[in-house]
Amino acid sequence: MQRQEAWMGTRRAVLGAIGLGILVTGFDPVRRSWATDGGNVDPLPPLDGQVLLDASSREGVSQDAGRYVQKVPQAVLVPGSVRDIEAMVKYCVRNRVPVAPRGLANTTDGQGLVSGLLIEMRALKTIHRIDADRAVVDAGADWLELTNAAHAKGLTPPALTGFLGLTFGGTLSLGGIPPAIQSGGQVDSVLELEVVTGTGELKCCSKTQDRELFEAVLAGLGQYAIITKATVKLGPAPAKVRGHELAYTSSKDFFQDFKTLIKRGEISEIYGDWWRPGEHGEVSHLNAFTFHSVTKPPTDAQLLRGLTKPPADAVVSANDFLPHVTRIDAAVEQLREALDWDHLAKPWMTLWLPEKSVEQYVTEVVTKLTPSDVGVGGFVLLYAHRRTKLTRPSLRLPAPDGSDWVYLFTLMTAGAAGAGPEFAAEMLKRNRHLFDRARALGATRYPIESTPFTKADWQHHYGDRWPLLQKLKRKHDPANILTPGPGIF
Ligand SMILES: Cc1cc2nc3c(=O)[nH]c(=O)nc-3n(C[C@H](O)[C@H](O)[C@H](O)COP(=O)(O)OP(=O)(O)OC[C@H]3O[C@@H](n4cnc5c(N)ncnc54)[C@H](O)[C@@H]3O)c2cc1C
Numbered sequence: 001m002q003r004q005e006a007w008m009g010t011r012r013a014v015l016g017a018i019g020l021g022i023l024v025t026g027f028d029p030v031r032r033s034w035a036t037d038g039g040n041v042d043p044l045p046p047l048d049g050q051v052l053l054d055a056s057s058r059e060g061v062s063q064d065a066g067r068y069v070q071k072v073p074q075a076v077l078v079p080g081s082v083r084d085i086e087a088m089v090k091y092c093v094r095n096r097v098p099v100a101p102r103g104l105a106n107t108t109d110g111q112g113l114v115s116g117l118l119i120e121m122r123a124l125k126t127i128h129r130i131d132a133d134r135a136v137v138d139a140g141a142d143w144l145e146l147t148n149a150a151h152a153k154g155l156t157p158p159a160l161t162g163f164l165g166l167t168f169g170g171t172l173s174l175g176g177i178p179p180a181i182q183s184g185g186q187v188d189s190v191l192e193l194e195v196v197t198g199t200g201e202l203k204c205c206s207k208t209q210d211r212e213l214f215e216a217v218l219a220g221l222g223q224y225a226i227i228t229k230a231t232v233k234l235g236p237a238p239a240k241v242r243g244h245e246l247a248y249t250s251s252k253d254f255f256q257d258f259k260t261l262i263k264r265g266e267i268s269e270i271y272g273d274w275w276r277p278g279e280h281g282e283v284s285h286l287n288a289f290t291f292h293s294v295t296k297p298p299t300d301a302q303l304l305r306g307l308t309k310p311p312a313d314a315v316v317s318a319n320d321f322l323p324h325v326t327r328i329d330a331a332v333e334q335l336r337e338a339l340d341w342d343h344l345a346k347p348w349m350t351l352w353l354p355e356k357s358v359e360q361y362v363t364e365v366v367t368k369l370t371p372s373d374v375g376v377g378g379f380v381l382l383y384a385h386r387r388t389k390l391t392r393p394s395l396r397l398p399a400p401d402g403s404d405w406v407y408l409f410t411l412m413t414a415g416a417a418g419a420g421p422e423f424a425a426e427m428l429k430r431n432r433h434l435f436d437r438a439r440a441l442g443a444t445r446y447p448i449e450s451t452p453f454t455k456a457d458w459q460h461h462y463g464d465r466w467p468l469l470q471k472l473k474r475k476h477d478p479a480n481i482l483t484p485g486p487g488i489f
Contacts, residue, residue: 023036023050023051023052023053024036024044024051024052024053024075025037025041025043025044026041026042026043026044027041027042027044027091027095027097028040028041028042029041029042029095033074034051034053034074034075036053042091042094042095044091045087045088045090045091046087047079047080047084047087047088048079048080048081048083048084049077049078049079049080049081049084049123050077050078050080051075051076051077051078051088051117052075052076052077052078053074053075053076057076058072058073058074058075058076058118059072061073061076061102061105061118061120062113063105063110063113064105064106064107064108064109064110064111064112064113065105065106065107065108065342065346066107066108066109066110066345066346066347066348066424066450067342067343067344067345067346068345068347068421068423068424069109069110069113070113071110071113071114071115071485072115073100073113073114073115073116073117073118074097074115074116074117075116075117075118076117076118076119076120077117077118077119077120078120078123079119079120079121079123079124080123081124082124082194082196082202082228082229085119085196085226085228086196086200086201086202087200088117088119088200089196089197089198089199089200089226089481090199090200091200092116092117092481093198093199093200093479093481096479096481097116097117097481098114098115098116098117098481098482098484099114099116099117099118099119099226099481099482099483100112100113100114100116100117100118100119100222100482100483100484100485101118101119101121101139101169101222101226101227101483102118102119102120102121102122103121103122103139103140103142103166103167103168103169103170104122104142104165104166104167104170106163106165106166106170106448107170107174107448107449107485108346108347108348108448108449108450109347109449109450109451109485110485111221111222111447111448111483111485111486112170112222112483112485113485114483114484114485116481119226121139121140121167121169121226122140122167123140124138124139124140124228125138125140125141125142125145125167126138126141127141127145127146127149128229130146130149130150130153130155130234131234132155132234133233133234133235134191134231134232134233134234135150135157135231135232135234136229136230136231137168137229137230137232138168138228138229139167139168139169139172139226139227139228139229139230140167140168140169141167141168142164142165142166142167142168143157143160143161143164143165143166143167143168143171143176143186144164144165144326144329146168146232147160147164147322147325147326148322148326150234150237151237151321151322154236154237155234155235155236155237156234156235156236156237156238156321156325157186157189157232157233157234158180158183158189158233158234158235159176159177159178159180159183159184159185159186159188159189160178160180160325161176161177161178161186162178162179162271162328162381163328163329163332164325164326164328164329165329165332168227168230168232169226169227169230171186171187172186172187172190172193172217172218172219172227172230173217173218173219173220173221173222173227174219174221174446174447174448175187175219175392175395175446175448177383177385177408177446178269178383179269179270179271179289179383180268180269181262181267181268181269181270181383181384181385181386182265182268182386182389183389184385184386184389184390184391185219185385185390185392185395186232187218187219187392187395188389188390188391188392189232189233190218190230190231190232190233191206191231191232191233192204192205192206192209192230192231193205193206193214193217193218193227193229193230193231194227194228194229194230195213195217195224195225195226195227195228196225196226196228197213197224197225197476197477198224198225198476198477198478198479198480198481198482199476199477199478199479202228203225205217212468212472213225213472213476215392215393215394216394216469216472216476218392218394218395219392219394219395220394221394221447221483221486221488222482222483223469223473223477223482223483223486223488223489224472224473224476224477224482225476225477225482226482237321237322238268238291238292238293238321239292239293239294239320239321240291240292240293240294240297240318240319240320240321241268241289241290241291241292241318241319241320241321241324242289242290242292242297242298242300242303242316242317242318243287243288243289243290243316243317243318243319243324244286244287244288244289244290244300244303244304244314244315244316244317245285245286245287245288245314245315245317246285246286246304246307246309246313246314246315247283247284247285247313248283248284248285248286248309249283249284250308251284251359251362251363251366251367252359253308253309254272254284254286255358255359255362255363256307256308257286257307257308257309258270258272258286258382258384259405260306260307261286261288261307262384262405263405266290266298266303267288267289267290267303268289268290268291269288269289269291270286270287270288270289270383270384271287271381271382271383272284272285272286272287272381272382273285273287273379273380273381273382274366274369274380276371276374276375276376276378284366288303289324290303291321297318300314300316335377339376339377339414339417340417341377341414343417344375344377344414344415344416344417344419345414345415345419345420345423345424345427346378346412346413346414346415346450347413347415347423347424347427347428347431347449347450348410348411348412348413348448348449348450349410349411349413349430349431349434349435349449349450349451350408350409350410350411350445350446350448350449351408351409351410351434351435351438351443351444351445351446352396352397352398352406352407352408352409352443352444352445352446353398353406353407353408353409353438353441353442353443354398354399354401354403354406354407354441354442354443355401355402355403355405355406355407356401356403356441356442357441357442357443358382358407358409360441361409361437361438361441361443362382362407362409364437365409365411365434366380369411372413372415372416372423373411373413373427373430374411374412374413374414375413375414375415375416376414376416377414378411378412378413378414379410379412380410380411380412381408381409381410381412382407382408382409382410383407383408384405384406384407384408385405385406385407385408386404386405386406387400387403387404387405387406388404390406393465394462394465394469396444396445396461396462396463396465397444398442398443398444399442401442408446410446410449411431411434413427415427427450428450428451428452431449431450431451431452432451432452435451444461445461447461447486453486453487454487455487455488458486458487458488470489473489
């Protein structure tokens with residue numbers, strides 16, 4: 001999670017050292033390396049920004065939040081404009097150099113790392129406009145920035161992830177799944193995208209314009225195009241949030257109440273969480289939040305009726321909307337200070353589970369967790385969503401089982417300070433084992449995380465969509481240079 005805002009673009013064709021790093025004059029196709037002199041090189045196109053070659057710029061973007069994969073790019077593009085991205089993608093096609101865009105690098109398995117040219121998307125992070133029903137943002141802007149700016153106008157994006165320090169380009173390439181249960185994912189709230197394809201062409205796409213490309217790019221793991229701008233939905237921001245937290249020692253009661261609350265449809269957000277093993281008696285918690293106006297607060301007894309626990313057992317909270325949706329960002333800041341959280345190894349595992357097996361699988365997993373499976377600074381969470389609101393075909397959900405509900409289960413393991421490659425290797429093995437068990441019960445992977453995946457696994461993951469995706473890859477990234485990290489094509 002390294003913020004690189006300090007790298008601002010300079011003006012066109014300024015190729016000097018400028019105190020920030022060694023700048024490139026071109027790529028030497030014979031030596032397969034970037035060059036700083038005018039020798040036998042394919043010269044760089046004129047740029048508004050910079051291409052950096054120095055070790056500290058390259059090493060600074062060589063890891064993601066997982067902290068166990070390192071890939072040092074040969075060069076870093078700090079774009080001064082979308083035109084720079086178009087020009088450099090064309091240049092990389094010509095020279096067969098792999099390219100990956102980087103947002104805030106919160107993936108955990110090196111999904112956005114690359115040995116070739118890394119594009120620092122945070123260099124372009126303007127919020128272009130905020131209207132009553134939509135916002136237009138650069139892909140490098142983050143959801144926290146838009147949430148704050150929209151809230152000042154009484155508005156909010158409908159789907160907000162638990163943590164908002166994530167870029168538009170990053171979550172729209174993966175899904176962006178919120179604790180809100182009625183909104184679908186962030187990918188479902190996109191009206192239009194501007195992208196640069198793997199041939200360096202600038203395109204706009206939406207449900208009505210080049211829909212195939214639109215649907216391939218949303219939750220498309222950066223495989224077909226680089227998102228440069230997005231138009232996302234906004235709506236009126238709720239004023240207040242009432243929270244209810246219930247603790248459980250019985251998994252059966254937890255799931256019964258969790259499902260009662262989501263199916264009744266009166267609450268706005270829900271998540272389950274589990275204490276780390278050995279802490280506080282291994283208790284699970286149900287956390288429900290209900291958005292409301294100032295004048296019409298909900299009644300606790302009414303919202304919590306018919307559960308296995310009396311309403312009086314709930315810990316009740318009341319908050320304004322903005323501090324509620326930004327509270328995890330504040331908590332992550334505290335973890336960073338207290339634990340040097342950014343530098344801990346985080347081999348996370350995240351899965352979509354169908355209704356038919358969620359209780360069985362989660363119970364099986366959480367009762368066997370050891371302290372190192374979670375770690376200090378780690379979390380175990382469960383979200384719930386309606387299939388009918390998750391509309392993007394590249395977001396792969398469990399096969400239909402007759403229920404409208406699917407569940408996102410995540411084991412956000414954090415290693416101890418100094419935990420090295422052996423720890424990561426052990427956890428990757430664990431993740432694959434947990435994934436295999438889950439897949440046998442109908443689960444799919446949510447690929448923000450660290451489950452070792454082969455090409456055959458990807459083919460299985462995309463199922464009947466695979467032939468179309470192969471065709472779209474050949475069409476939009478025929479040189480196969482975009483975002484090689486996940487190893488799909
Ligand atoms: C504390 C925490 C809480 C989280 N909570 C949630 C949650 O509630 N729900 C949820 O769904 N996720 C959650 N995540 C996961 C998060 O959605 C992903 O890690 C996502 O990668 C974050 O965006 P980013 O800007 O860090 O993207 P990056 O990690 O930088 O990029 C992600 C992938 O997208 C590609 N990419 C980046 N920008 C672009 C672009 N402009 N065009 C095309 N491809 C691009 C990258 O190459 C990479 O492959 C959480 C993560 C953390 C650390």
